[in-house]
Amino acid sequence: MHSESASNGRDTVVVIGTGPTGATAALLLTKAGVDVTVLEAGSRSAALGVTARIAGVTVFRLHRPMRARTSDVKITGDPSTVLYEDLAPGGLTNHWSCAVPRFSHDDFLDGERAGEAFTWPLRYEDLAPWYDWVEPLLAISGSDESVPQLPAGKVRDVRNLGPMWKRIATAAQAEGQAVVPVPYVYGLRTTLTLSGTVFNSFVRLVKPALGSGRLKIRYGMRATRLEWAGSAKRVEAVVARDMATGTDHRIPCRAVVVAAGTVNTTKLLLQSTSSDFPEGLGNAEGVLGKYLHDHPLGKLIVDLAEPLGFQPAAYVTRQSLERTPPLYAASCLQWSGVQTLYRSILQGHPGRLKSAGFSVFGTMAPSPANFVALDPDTTSEDGSPGLVLNIAFPKESETALAAARDRLVTLLDGVGLRPRVNLWTIDSVGSAIHYAGSCRMHASPRFGMLDSWSRLHAVPNVVVADSAAFTTCSEKNPVLTAMALAARASQRLVDDLRAGNI
Ligand SMILES: Cc1cc2nc3c(=O)[nH]c(=O)nc-3n(C[C@H](O)[C@H](O)[C@H](O)COP(=O)(O)OP(=O)(O)OC[C@H]3O[C@@H](n4cnc5c(N)ncnc54)[C@H](O)[C@@H]3O)c2cc1C
Helix, strand or coil, X not given: CEECCHHHHCCEEEEECCCHHHHHHHHHHHHCCCEEEEECCCXXXXXXXXXXXXXXXXXXXXXXXXXXXXXXXXECCCCCCCCECCCCCCHHHHCCCCECCCCCHHHHHHHHHHCHHHCCCCCHHHHHHHHHXXXXXXXXXXXXXXXXXXXXXXXXXXXXXXXXXXXXXXXXXXXXCCEEECCEECCCCXXXXXXXXXXXXXXXXXXXXXXXXXXXXXXXXXXXXXXXXXXXXXXXXXXXXXXXXXXEEEEECCEEEECCCHHHHHHHHHHCCCCCCCCCCCCCCCCCCECCECCCEEEEEEEEEEEEECCCCEEECCCCHHHCCCCCCEEEEECCCHHHHXXXXXXXXXXXXXXXXXXXXXXXXXXXXXXXXXXXXXXXCCCCEEXXXXXXXXXXXXXXXXXXXXXXXXXXXXXXXXXXXXXXXXXXXXXXXXXXCCCCECCCCCCCCECCCCEECCEEEEXXXXXXXXXXXXXXXXXXXXXXXXXXXXXXXXXXXXXXXX
């Protein structure tokens, strides 16, 4: 083990990961004048790619393929469960689709109906200023009008639905549901990015922060353990393996922001054992790893009597709380993109098609029976134990997806489009690539690892910044909310550092 000089690290915050949540934390901390060392598991060149976008349409994209992790993963729940990750600068934003809806008031309140275990320790109002902080970094296109179940964000390019979708929206409104343009990152922009998507968090957020002079990036460094000092009651160092040399480094620090993605964050904390925390760092009540959830995801294609617009793509919100059982709902996102555009041109009506495709994102009630654990029988590339993933979708998720599908078909029928379902499938667990919840926030350490500021209840100088923090599963895509939580937690960390609380 190579022990690095304590005087170098004493005032440094270590951020683990440069996906959207680690990037947000690194940016906010450096802007606030904090010295940050970023540990990134991927190599410097791992995220190379090119994306060209003209007026909101991606016309060229070169990116490396995304692979499922298998070699050190044991699946013990639904056998079709998959785990995708990308250990590269920018993480999964090398591949993502860039949809960024806010969670709504109701998304934070839904769980309360199901009992104490599902109650978030914060409200929409607590997070709203942090959505406001993050959104300008994303140059969002979408609606600037708040509707039930989807508050409007700080939108750079205001978009409006086409005439047919407006009629559908009016019919939906009568039943408390809304239809608006999907909020997208850089949605209406002409831009060239040296990465596999139009918004790679490393390229867009971390690289510019280098200009502050406060940021150090260490590539190919895989964090394997946070080192707890029982006498000081804090984490004093991060142990990371240099994957190029195989050497372990001990990096002293004042605080840590863990943003390695839900599963890797949980794994890292489980690996961080000590005599005070034999089951993982801060895991005094045995909840670390439990309550893992993912988005149940249905794929729907309908054939239509008349062509329907897809620019902007439509977002059909969930139904209200009164119309849905606790923790079960779904929303529909219309497909758009360059393939769809080419097909519409070939059909002779650019921007409209006589079929429409949708991703139907649903929810699942988090359960302690779904979990991430360590697998002592296998070994990961960095020498740490392998992983167990135990998760399955409850039956209620399928019912909620089917209800959203049927509701959408009824809405399309109502405007004379005579929809005929051509395809309906439900993807396997992990296909949405929205794992969350396995290191969740909760007012009580009995039900969650993190307090309302995303700090470990038992270890206040460690923040978990990614969607592992989600208390319950909303039907919305997770990144924007995870970034807002990361920003909020990072500002609190700055305040604590300044006040000498850490
Ligand atoms: C095809 C696709 C489409 C998607 N579309 C959307 C969408 O439209 N909207 C949306 O909200 N979400 C979408 N997602 C999901 C979204 O990309 C992820 O939720 C998001 O990137 C997670 O962010 P993160 O910062 O938590 O982790 P990640 O993006 O997974 O980043 C993790 C980072 O941590 C690093 N790391 C991991 N382990 C270690 C370690 N031990 N030490 C050091 N570094 C480590 C990784 O290298 C990486 O930099 C999509 C994903 C995919 C694949």
